[in-house]
Amino acid sequence: MQKQIRLNEDYQNQLRQEIEEASPFISDVTPVDILKAEYADNFKFSDCFEALQTRYKTVRRLRRDGNCFYRAYLFQTFEHFIINKTDTKQYLRFLKAIEGSKADLMALGYDEIAIEDFYDLFVAEVKKLPDISPAEAQQHLLKLLCNKEEAVYLIMYARFMTACYLKQNSILFEDFVGDVASFCMREVEAVDVECDHPQIIAITNYLGVGVEINSVGPKGNLEVIKLPEDADFDQGFRAKLLYVPGHYDALYQ
């Protein structure tokens, strides 16, 4: 059981710093054309972006820091509840899930003092949403979700709720992810770790807000995937996301 220890060349830190300097956490809305230009060298993607333009007009780019899915999902979901004040049914379902999450996590063995700071902040921010005027949505959310303080806590709590659903329903996931507890440690709760389909299925089910993922298909075509697939989720709002391998951005009509 020899432990190999190699020199850390600070490569990851350097990479992280370069990314930070190059892009904001969440950009302003930008015409989707920008994507076509960006991937112009990649012929495989060009059909996909042609098709995407017929569905969506603008995009918000997310920083590639491992949190892009969670940040985009929270941004669009919060934005929906600020702008669509009449969607009380889905909002109340969302709020109820969040308010119940501390008890759910503690039932799974999480310690109250380890999760309550995250929980308290998340609940408080979700309760504020109905009182924010639609005109202030963008300003409010860019401030809330683009910083190294509150935003880090909100995204971390989204990770805890993701782990919560995975553990509550471990029988549904263990064939895909192996031991669910260790999957959660490695792939959900670790800071800045990227998100894949099991995590997306978990958080969307837990919070009652689905996603529609527009992604590049195997032949370079546009593929639209809805998670969860259940038609129930089509009755309510779904966050609209663009997926290019390894990264999520937020789409707008």
Added chain:
Amino acid sequence: MQARCIARLKKEADDINKNFVGVLELQVLDDSWMKWHIKFTGAEGTVYAGEPYCLQFKFNNEYPIDSPEVIFVGTPPKHEHIYSNGFICLSILYSEWSPALKVSSVCMSILSMMSSAKEKKGPPNDSSSGLSHYKSPKDVSWMFEDDKC
């Protein structure tokens, strides 16, 4: 972030002083709350039974988002995942750290890792690891090869 960090550390200190009496003995080393020593004794029925050890925790303002730096101070136990300079090869201290963990849960993981040892024996690469060049174990790129490490 600092206010949140200190508030969390104070809650954890209360928790240790209240719920780990006779198991973990906490000493907060300075007014800034950022450096702790935790003393414990090797568990009965293990190769370290009755032996006193001391862990040092150093926190930064990003705690609990960022992991604490944890090393043994004084004489570290001879264990295949514990180096003679006090560094500990345990995934939850590095790549698998989660803010859902606490100081007490880290201590209990280390105690449990020690308790499963069958003999007192250091890491096979202890002398050749080059770890003495590092100021902090968090700067090392650890390779974790089994569940415990």
